[in-house]
Amino acid sequence: GQNIDQPTEMTATEGAIVQINCTYQTSGFNGLFWYQQHAGEAPTFLSYNVLDGLEEKGRFSSFLSRSKGYSYLLLKELQMKDSASYLCAVRASGTYKYIFGTGTRLKVLA
Amino acid sequence: DTAVSQTPKYLVTQMGNDKSIKCEQNLGHDTMYWYKQDSKKFLKIMFSYNNKELIINETVPNRFSPKSPDKAHLNLHINSLELGDSAVYFCASSPGLANYEQYFGPGTRLTVT
Numbered sequence: 001g002q003n004i005d006q007p008t009e010m011t012a013t014e015g016a017i018v019q020i021n022c023t024y025q026t027s028g029f030n031g032l033f034w035y036q037q038h039a040g041e042a043p044t045f046l047s048y049n050v051l052d053g054l055e056e057k058g059r060f061s062s063f064l065s066r067s068k069g070y071s072y073l074l075l076k077e078l079q080m081k082d083s084a085s086y087l088c089a090v091r092a093s094g095t096y097k098y099i100f101g102t103g104t105r106l107k108v109l110a
Numbered sequence: 111d112t113a114v115s116q117t118p119k120y121l122v123t124q125m126g127n128d129k130s131i132k133c134e135q136n137l138g139h140d141t142m143y144w145y146k147q148d149s150k151k152f153l154k155i156m157f158s159y160n161n162k163e164l165i166i167n168e169t170v171p172n173r174f175s176p177k178s179p180d181k182a183h184l185n186l187h188i189n190s191l192e193l194g195d196s197a198v199y200f201c202a203s204s205p206g207l208a209n210y211e212q213y214f215g216p217g218t219r220l221t222v223t
Contacts, residue, residue: 031209042200043153045211085151096141096207097166100153 002026004101006088011107012078020073020086020104028093034062034073035087037103043087046073075106083108113137114215116201122221123191130187131218133201141165142184143202143212144176153200159184160207191222 003025012018024032031050035043047055049064049071061074073086085103092099114135123129135142143166144156158166159178173189184201198217204210 033211037151042214042216043212044214048209048211050209087153089153091209096158096160097155097168098212099155102150102152105151 002090002092002099004088004090004099006086006101006104008102009105009107011109013109014078014080016078017074017076018078018106020075020106022071022073022088022101024069024071024088024090024099024101026069026090026092026099029066029069030091030093030095032062032064032071032091033089033098034060034071035089037085037087039084046086078108080108080110082106114201114203114213116199116215116218118218119216120219120221122223124223125191125193127191128187128189129191129220130185131199131201131220133184133186133215135182135201135203135213135215137203137205137213139203139213140181140206141204141210142178142181143204144184144186145200145202145214147198147200147217149197157184157186165207188220191220193222196220196222 005023034046037043047062059076064071087103088101089098141160143158147153157176162178201215202212204212
């Protein structure tokens, strides 16, 4: 079967660093995506990993280990506007579909 | 300019009715998707079209029927609505079938009473 796990909720303080983990079990692997979704809004793309290692994009970085079926999204210098749900999505091999995790709701406190 | 648009934004209807949701993208993308997001925020793929051809058809009740009149449009028709159909439905598009980011529409919140 296909399964993606993320923590349900996390809380962090403004200015801090937070790491959101995602573990996956899929039949093959063909890329991992992170999306941000503010309450009542559409998901928006943050990052994409297909090879092992770290991808950095400003305050956001994403890491992938294919052998461990593991990724994390790292958010630095947290701002109040980062309060949102963060969705991990995996594309399995031989399929065009994206399997989403249930998302991690991040609350940033002042 | 709106990239991916959906109408209506809100839809309240009674059980047993038939309704449609429309989606349009002006990004020139080849691939479009329908997702359902339930109350637990789980986003699940329903259908995908590439150049008007159906390529993903997940296990959804056959009361749901997608239609793609052209590359820029993907509509979703739902017959005999049930309480369990209440959810937010998102349309999305991507440049093609390769690993591209998806651009999501604003969502249609469907409430069945």
